[in-house]
Amino acid sequence: MASYQHGDAVAAGLLVDALSPQFFRFFLGQTRSRELADDLLQDFWLRIHSARHTYRPPEPVLPWMYAIARRVRIDQYRRSRNRSGREVQMDKLPDVPAPNPGGADNVDFETLLAALPESQREVVVMLKVSGLSVDEVARATGTSAGSVKQKAHRAYEKLRTLLGGAGHAV
């Protein structure tokens, strides 16, 4: 990251290669759409580029990046909400594609995530999909570690309820 700040194009490429999959999964875990996750990833890197002077070594880089990724996601959410507010209901609903065979577990997981409130889903994705620590999530979301733990606890409780407590330890 420090080399990238000094204008090293190779370091910039390495950074993109190394961290893109992680942030792609972060966006995918929240949007459930590959195409949208790709769009968000592109927007994310644009913002990283314009904000790179705000990263100060040797501060941890992931909370800094996740804070920006979170903002990208929030802006996209607002945009889609504004757009859907202006959309007109169609007379006939479009055909729904058949579910992916063998993907029932994945659909379940995503449906479970979607049932969580936005703030709890974000914390679960950062902790479980991105593998951040509680402190890193707290810095990325601009809250306290206690607040992150509380959101995670509530999310797990809700997931347990949704799973029906049938042998699924979250």
Added chain:
Amino acid sequence: MPFEVPARIADAVPDSVRLVRIRKAFAESATSVRPLPSNTAMMLACAGVFVALAVVLALLPGLDGFAKLSAVQAAIEYSLVLLLVLVLAGSVVERMIPGSRRTVPPAVGVVLAILLLSVTASVLFPDFATPDFVRQGMPCLRLGVLCAIPAGGLTGVMMRRGFVVEPVAAALAGGGLAGLLGVGVLALHCPIFNAAHIIAWHVGTIVVTSVFGALIGGGRARIRG
């Protein structure tokens, strides 16, 4: 069974064509940038500029209030304003850096400023008589808010140097800081030492500018979305 992320998400990879495009764009525009100074350095610089601006702006209408205050009253009042400027400047600076450790939430900083200034005014100037309350108060509120406008502009310019990821919180802190500058100018200029007057019309400046700041931040967030 531990909580496991399904393979579809855990092993998902982004579109390779897009990645190539992003890498190319990065390589083409890779230029050297200088990282921002530490939070402490920026907070002290911000507080210094604000104090200097408050003194300059107070010189225009005159330092009547400063001349009438006793040494103890002046020491307590100006020290408190300086302390609160540092707290809110710190809050603004923290909001400029993504992922920065948050020490004082802007709402807490603003409420703390309002409470401490009100309590201090009640203790230092325990006169609650309110003759000509509105007629005497409106010019103070007007002056406070007018002085807060350039301070708010300055805060906005400073924030643009950073990267704000929480526009409402950042603008609330900025509004509170700008209002505090208005309070500082009034503390130097206004010779009315009446607790009711100070709480309503001086400290009221912070309420007005903080609400205005939060509205601007909310508007910016909506536009960005």
